[in-house]
Amino acid sequence: MTYSESSTKTITADNGIEYAYRDNGAGDVPLILLQHFRGNLDNWDPALVDALATDRRVVAFDNTGVGASTGATPHTVHEMARDALAFVDALGFAQVDVLGFSLGSFVAQEITLIRPDAVRRLVLASSAPQGAAGMHGWAADVIGAVGQPQPNPQGVLGVFFADSDTSRQAGMQYFGRIASRTSDRDAQTTWATRIAQYDAVCDWGVPNNALLERVSAIGVPVFVANGDSDPMILPHYSYLLAGLIPQAMVKIYPDSAHGFLFQHHTEFAADVHEFLR
């Protein structure tokens, strides 16, 4: 069973939200995937999920208000983290590995701070610590490219892939892979979700040097990763995270941008396996 073929399931948590999710692979400690700004279940690259699911259980889900999940998308990362934990609790997982990507990586940090004993290991892809200077609301051309009401594939391509032939080609292949699923596709994320998520991103990015200390409380091993040309969340912030988190390793992938984990799906999945092992 590949990610593109796996059915979308639902489960209702104690907070009353019915969460949509897809559950692939098998293993003791599941790996929970936390998605990027405006992304739903169909935005996970099936090539990446399949590579991750070769020797572990991988669970992707829509957080509250996103895609096919019910409820209203909250406006803060903290509330998103509590909602994600409600989903984890609903599935009965006592401990999980977490892979957060972009906005999802902010939620992943917050989950680990809220409930440290629920997280075994943490992967932060295209991430930054709350309060780091220079990332408030993203650069104008970045939010211009991915923040419009109508889908803008060229805009996504320019943010998620680097300005090189190889990376743009990888981007076109990624678009092909996420379009390959023809039945049981997820619901599109709404404008209300876009508004709420961008509020959360801006709140996270308000410069506040004092908040940098928060991630020093993350006691689990962390793998921080990014593309070397990410215009949305600069690689700079990966170094900052790796310098603030006591047990962190960092890797910057060449010739890639925000979507480095899709472009380099084989290498990244191998690095994640090595890290989680």
Add this chain to the structure above:
Amino acid sequence: MTYSESSTKTITADNGIEYAYRDNGAGDVPLILLQHFRGNLDNWDPALVDALATDRRVVAFDNTGVGASTGATPHTVHEMARDALAFVDALGFAQVDVLGFSLGSFVAQEITLIRPDAVRRLVLASSAPQGAAGMHGWAADVIGAVGQPQPNPQGVLGVFFADSDTSRQAGMQYFGRIASRTSDRDAQTTWATRIAQYDAVCDWGVPNNALLERVSAIGVPVFVANGDSDPMILPHYSYLLAGLIPQAMVKIYPDSAHGFLFQHHTEFAADVHEFLR
């Protein structure tokens, strides 16, 4: 003329201190070397200085009170930076590149903050920002190994080189190279210098998250480098610096420790040339 053969010169600065220095190579913007805890002119690996001096002017000196320089070693990094600038002024350099190693890298940061227009580019080897948590006074076994009144080559070997056959072998070769100079050797650093420098190191390492913001004012390009197994200043802090300094690149050298720049002298010198070019 190699570093091992170059004569030791002296110059008296406006602060009344007579500084001992060695001046090798030739070029427009000189590269000033700032030495580690208890190190004098003879502790610079001649293989590294010679590799750096192939296409630029490289000036190593004893700061105030160190080795053959006169005066009393100050007890703070800030005063050491002002003294280093007095030396730079005495030689009439309007702008310099700076390579600071360990304690010297703290001084290098401070120089760049005190007088930004005097520094063109900055190399920080085995470095950490002031106020970073977890480095106050170094680990007990580290200061135990290098902080005793009598020289302890085994202690230095254990801090400057990694716990592998290749690295220890490189360490023995380094000891051989710095011992090769037979005439005009520098004066030994004194116990008073050791006391004062360790005061400065401890002062720099008092944990204070608010001080991390200081290095964000460093506007010049910075190359941050360390060995992957440095027990004195963990590689962790190189990532922190690279995340806090706006224009920083970072490289962690394999199978090496505090003295990575001596062990990997050819590769490190090539990286420095590439960065300064």
